[in-house]
Amino acid sequence: MHILITGAAGMVGRKLIERLAGDQSLNGQPIDKLTLFDVVAATAPQNINTTITTADLSDDGVAQTLIAERPDVIFHLAGVVSGEAETDFDKGYRVNLDGMRNLLEAIRHVGDGYKPKVIYTSSIAVFGAPFPHSIPDDFHLTPLTSYGAQKVIGETLLADYTRRGFLQGVGIRLPGITVRPGKPNKAASGFYSAIIREPLAGQEAILPVSEDVVNTHASPRAAAGFLVHAASLDPEKLGPRINLTMPGVCCTIGEQIEALRRVAGERVVSRIRREPDPFIMGIVAGWSTRFDATRARALGFTAEDTFDDIIRIHIADDLGGNFVR
Amino acid sequence: MHILITGAAGMVGRKLIERLAGDQSLNGQPIDKLTLFDVVAATAPQNINTTITTADLSDDGVAQTLIAERPDVIFHLAGVVSGEAETDFDKGYRVNLDGMRNLLEAIRHVGDGYKPKVIYTSSIAVFGAPFPHSIPDDFHLTPLTSYGAQKVIGETLLADYTRRGFLQGVGIRLPGITVRPGKPNKAASGFYSAIIREPLAGQEAILPVSEDVVNTHASPRAAAGFLVHAASLDPEKLGPRINLTMPGVCCTIGEQIEALRRVAGERVVSRIRREPDPFIMGIVAGWSTRFDATRARALGFTAEDTFDDIIRIHIADDLGGNFVR
Numbered sequence: 001m002h003i004l005i006t007g008a009a010g011m012v013g014r015k016l017i018e019r020l021a022g023d024q025s026l027n028g029q030p031i032d033k034l035t036l037f038d039v040v041a042a043t044a045p046q047n048i049n050t051t052i053t054t055a056d057l058s059d060d061g062v063a064q065t066l067i068a069e070r071p072d073v074i075f076h077l078a079g080v081v082s083g084e085a086e087t088d089f090d091k092g093y094r095v096n097l098d099g100m101r102n103l104l105e106a107i108r109h110v111g112d113g114y115k116p117k118v119i120y121t122s123s124i125a126v127f128g129a130p131f132p133h134s135i136p137d138d139f140h141l142t143p144l145t146s147y148g149a150q151k152v153i154g155e156t157l158l159a160d161y162t163r164r165g166f167l168q169g170v171g172i173r174l175p176g177i178t179v180r181p182g183k184p185n186k187a188a189s190g191f192y193s194a195i196i197r198e199p200l201a202g203q204e205a206i207l208p209v210s211e212d213v214v215n216t217h218a219s220p221r222a223a224a225g226f227l228v229h230a231a232s233l234d235p236e237k238l239g240p241r242i243n244l245t246m247p248g249v250c251c252t253i254g255e256q257i258e259a260l261r262r263v264a265g266e267r268v269v270s271r272i273r274r275e276p277d278p279f280i281m282g283i284v285a286g287w288s289t290r291f292d293a294t295r296a297r298a299l300g301f302t303a304e305d306t307f308d309d310i311i312r313i314h315i316a317d318d319l320g321g322n323f324v325r
Numbered sequence: 326m327h328i329l330i331t332g333a334a335g336m337v338g339r340k341l342i343e344r345l346a347g348d349q350s351l352n353g354q355p356i357d358k359l360t361l362f363d364v365v366a367a368t369a370p371q372n373i374n375t376t377i378t379t380a381d382l383s384d385d386g387v388a389q390t391l392i393a394e395r396p397d398v399i400f401h402l403a404g405v406v407s408g409e410a411e412t413d414f415d416k417g418y419r420v421n422l423d424g425m426r427n428l429l430e431a432i433r434h435v436g437d438g439y440k441p442k443v444i445y446t447s448s449i450a451v452f453g454a455p456f457p458h459s460i461p462d463d464f465h466l467t468p469l470t471s472y473g474a475q476k477v478i479g480e481t482l483l484a485d486y487t488r489r490g491f492l493q494g495v496g497i498r499l500p501g502i503t504v505r506p507g508k509p510n511k512a513a514s515g516f517y518s519a520i521i522r523e524p525l526a527g528q529e530a531i532l533p534v535s536e537d538v539v540n541t542h543a544s545p546r547a548a549a550g551f552l553v554h555a556a557s558l559d560p561e562k563l564g565p566r567i568n569l570t571m572p573g574v575c576c577t578i579g580e581q582i583e584a585l586r587r588v589a590g591e592r593v594v595s596r597i598r599r600e601p602d603p604f605i606m607g608i609v610a611g612w613s614t615r616f617d618a619t620r621a622r623a624l625g626f627t628a629e630d631t632f633d634d635i636i637r638i639h640i641a642d643d644l645g646g647n648f649v650r
Contacts, residue, residue: 089489128565140463141477142484142566149485152466153478159467160474164414240453241467 001026002033004066006057006103007077008042011180012121012223016075019224021045026073027232037066038078057099063106070110073117073231076103082125083187085147096150104157108166119230120158120171122151122243124216127288134290137245144286155243162235162242170230171243175291175303178217179314188283192217195253196260196311199271202324208277211254214289218248218303219313229301237299247293247303249310259307263315264323326351327358329391331382331428332402333367336505337446337548341400344549346370351398352557362391363403382424388431395435398442398556401428407450408512410472421475429482433491444555445483445496447476447568449541452613459615462570469611480568487560487567495555496568500616500628503542504639513608517542520578521585521636524596527649533602536579539614543573543628544638554626562624572618572628574635584632588640589648 003026007013017036024047025031034050036042037057044050055062057078078099085092100120107116125148126141141152151173158169180193191208192215198205218226226246251259261269293301304310315323328351332338342361349372350356359375361367362382369375380387382403403424410417425445432441450473451466466477476498483494505518516533517540523530543551551571576584586594618626629635640648 138465140465141481143481144488144565146485146489149481152481156466156468156474156477156481160471163469164471240469 001029001031001073002035002069002071003031003073003075004035004037004071005042005075005077006037007079007121008036009038009040010077011182011220012174012177012227013038013042013075013077015220015224016077016227017042017045019221019228021047023228024048026228035066035069035071056095057102058094063099063102064109067103067106067110070114071116074103074107074119075227075231076100076118076120079121079150080147081187082123082145082147085150086145089146092146092150096147097153100154101157104161104167108161115165116167117231118158118167118169119227120154120169121227122155122171122173123148124173124175124245124288124291126152126155126173129286129288131288134292135245135288136292137295159240159242163240168235169242170233170238172226172230172296172301173243173245174223174226175216175218175246175248177220177223178310179318180220181314181318188280189287191280192256195256195272196314199260199268200264200311200315200319200323202271204271204273206275207253207272208275208280209253209284210276210281211252211257213253213284214250215253215287216248216250216289216291217307217310218246219310219317221313221317222248222303226301233299241295244296244299244301245291245293246301247297248291249304249307250290251307256307259311263308263311265325267325268323326354326356326398327360327394327396328356328398328400329360329362329396330367330400330402331362331391332404332446333361334363334365335402336507336545337499337502337552338363338367338400338402340545340549341402341552342367342370344546344553346372348553349373351553360391360394360396381420382427383419388424388427389434392428392431392435395439396441399428399432399444400552400556401425401443401445404446404475405472406512407448407470407472410475411470414471417471417475421472422478425479425482429486429492433486440490441492442556443483443492443494444552445479445494446552447480447496447498448473449498449500449570449613449616451477451480451498454611454613456613459617460570460613461617462620484565484567488565493560494567495558495563497551497555497621497626498568498570499548499551500541500543500571500573502545502548503635504643505545506639506643513605514612516605517581520581520597521639524585524593525589525636525640525644525648527596529596529598531600532578532597533600533605534578534609535601535606536577536582538578538609539575540578540612541573541575541614541616542632542635543571544635544642546638546642547573547628551626558624566620569621569624569626570616570618571626572622573616574629574632575615576632581632584636588633588636590650592650593648
């Protein structure tokens with residue numbers, strides 16, 4: 001089996017590669033070849049025959065070249081993130097819309113019975129406030145960012161190309177991915193991970209919002225699991241509604257901190273410094289918090305049961321089992 | 326005020342032009358100029374300074390030329406219809422997606438404070454079965470045709486360009502437009518109009534489905550009214566959810582026929598011949614039937630109250646007040 005991953009150098013891409021390298025197979029078939037595509041070079045796993053390609057999917061001919069090798073499964077993770085899509089309108093539409101469409105068109109034009117699985121990372125940014133208490137699976141798509149709009153369009157194209165029989169698509173709307181390993185970034189949502197990651201590394205973290213803020217989280221390991229599970233779904237069972245809101249652990253910031261106390265102790269928790277930031281509080285107030293994810297759960301997608309588990313996975317997967325007590 | 330209408334040669338376009346020619350104004354401002362755009366020449370009204378342009382919005386430079394004159398209000402009705410978008414995949418996406426995007430981009434690139442109103446005809450085809458008893462305003466968008474997918478994408482682009490401040494968009498999802506004047510066409514939905522129009526013209530009409538089939542209808546006059554009302558909406562009152570399901574008369578085929586009996590008599594009704602067609606019955610079974618349209622009604626959009634009114638409007642507007650008894 002030949003697997004193509006776009007956006008392979010990103011965090012979710014890296015976690016997916018680790019997972020596939022561990023499994024050595026997908027859907028019971030051995031992985032013969034991996035193509036890792038991104039605008040910067042991704043890192044090849046040691047134990048799979050890997051080709052690394054750097055280019056931009058929105059450039060002419062790039063998608064055709066990638067698809068000419070007829071990968072069996074395509075994980076399409078590439079994209080401009082939320083903040084950049086908002087500040088650079090042209091780049092967001094070029095990468096997130098034209099790049100997606102180029103990929104789908106390249107697949108369609110192969111013809112000759114070629115019908116790969118295409119697993120697409122969408123986002124809960126497809127939903128826009130005001131929200132009900134918990135967002136049902138059949139809630140309308142009214143994004144309030146250009147990134148969210150581009151994800152709605154990507155989902156819609158994927159569903160139509162699937163319905164027309166050009167490919168087998170599954171779109172997965174990721175919840176907040178926590179704990180993100182690595183350095184703090186400038187995303188407004190960065191604190192959800194930072195208040196866990198930094199204290200575990202012996203560093204101080206700033207909490208800019210109040211403890212009653214609610215969010216839904218899944219670990220990077222769970223995100224890789226969603227992708228692998230999506231590739232295994234029976235299209236008959238999935239039906240025409242191929243875009244799914246993924247499950248996660250819904251909790252308050254206060255509950256995140258309590259979980260950190262249980263898992264790592266009071267000294268670690270004491271490294272969180274409260275410094276309310278009205279600007280970030282304003283942004284976060286417009287974000288969705290809670291999802292039913294009824295269909296995804298029924299289709300076998302699983303996330304962690306508790307935020308304690310999410311912290312333990314970070315310690316195991318990203319910190320080698322250790323943290324600064 | 327300068328008004329641009331794309332798709333001006335189509336049925337809804339013609340009805341809108343008649344309405345504007347009657348009003349001579351829009352939102353209380355006199356209409357100085359009308360630009361009628363379509364792939365075939367539209368018909369100018371006698372009493373407004375009109376430019377007629379024939380071209381394809383998906384061709385390079387066409388949208389820029391149209392927008393260079395800075396129309397104040399743009400009614401974007403142009404598009405490939407449902408059946409053609411399904412049989413010609415490339416043409417559907419080229420006209421319905423690229424054409425729309427070209428128009429929006431041409432507007433954005435004018436800059437300099439130019440911010441026209443853009444009224445876009447979407448469709449209830451944005452919804453896909455299975456449906457609840459009545460489709461709420463916040464129901465998700467899961468189209469089951471390429472046309473429906475293209476309308477979802479058009480709505481999403483319109484909302485994002487509006488949110489970003491490049492224009493003031495309103496998308497209106499039209500219900501079934503009945504009674505369509507003119508010759509029978511090949512659309513699977515043609516019988517909804519034909520069973521009224523043909524008997525009133527002294528011709529036999531074939532009813533291919535059972536009398537308990539439910540649909541939501543508005544007259545061509547109501548469709549023109551939706552467009553004019555959309556152009557008058559206060560953006561503050563509308564908020565970010567700019568795409569609206571329009572109201573209509575929800576009734577069964579049996580109720581349509583009863584209305585025809587009341588308005589035109591038994592002899593007219595006797596020209597309807599029942600000839601069940603399993604193929605058409607299968608298609609119609611997947612269509613949406615009933616809509617809440619709560620927001621549109623609250624925002625002042627109105628359709629007819631009864632199907633009797635819809636028939637009377639057809640007789641008044643398209644038959645000069647007469648029919649074959």
